[in-house]
Amino acid sequence: MRTSDTQELRADATRNRAQLLDVATRVFASADAEPSMRAIAREAGVGIATLYRHFPTREALVDAVYRDQVTRLTAGAEELLTQVPPPAALRRWMDLFGNWIATKNGMLGTLLAMIESGEVAHAQTRIELLAAIDTLLDAGRATGEIRIDVTAEDLAANLIGIFTVAPPHDHDDRARRLLNILMDGLRAAR
Template identity: 45%
Template sequence: MASEAGRPLRADARRNREKILSAAVRIFAEQGLDAHMERIAKEAGVGSGTLYRNFPTREVLIEAAYRNELDKLCDAVPELLESMPPQRALRAWTGRFIDYATAKLGMAEALRAVVETGVNPYAHSRERILEALASLLSASIDAGSVRSDISAEDLFAALTGIALTCGRPEQREQAERLLDLIGDGLRAQAR
């Protein structure tokens, strides 16, 4: 992570930025556009100056919070594939996808406000998610654990359906059951 000037952020500055982004996701999901920047700073344990130095406007903060959630989701793929068998990594990632979708749904009102300013926070979201899914599917197919006739687009459509119908925190148990159902359907012997 780099500063505006392109220099890497100090460790404490990076931690503060992460705390602000996490707090922003939670508070915008809870309160939408009624969320106060000062509340986000307080929740993150930083001063208002630190918040505004990193994110000079509400729109910049909303966009950064969304992109950070997308980055966490997509950047998790290599670590997951390194730490567990490919099919388990794929299943773990699908749970993270639901976390990402839940945050996105919670922030919908705030994200719409950003789009209205002419900024598209979703510009590369689909491509990044499809790339992450393709990596996970490819590793699972190579390991012989999932069927080879399912594309990243197919799986993305299924995950999006689960997120849209079961994306609220209180629906998480149902979402997990549906993710397991997809996992069962992906198994190589399921054909």
């Protein structure tokens, strides 16, 4: 096999894995119960063998989706700050957080078992998410647009409360309204 053929196969495998991850994220977010691996493969337009080649177990797929979402949240904070002012970045990040919460719907049983067994480091995720929130709050404080007395823990608790009473994708309008009210409360007095 020529080098270019090998590279093409690797690129194809990388695309398949990324597609499977994206589809699994969407399926998990829209599911009321944990979807089957077959349903995820079908939705992705690949055979079940392709899915299992990339993710040999349900736990491997859940772990990959979970880690991908945490990475999107943590990197998203910095990225948003390069695109829009801190208050807008914070508000957009709240939507990303809601998407992360929604994704856990269709994988909750597996995820909880993985956290309990220690396969997923829930404490590390918490540290990473609080650091992302701090990044956004610090940027807003530096411009004088965000209150200085709000902590990352305060904001995380508020977000969890909002998405508990208005789960994303179930009550999008209500969640959006509550997030906007929260954002108003975070703004520094001028």
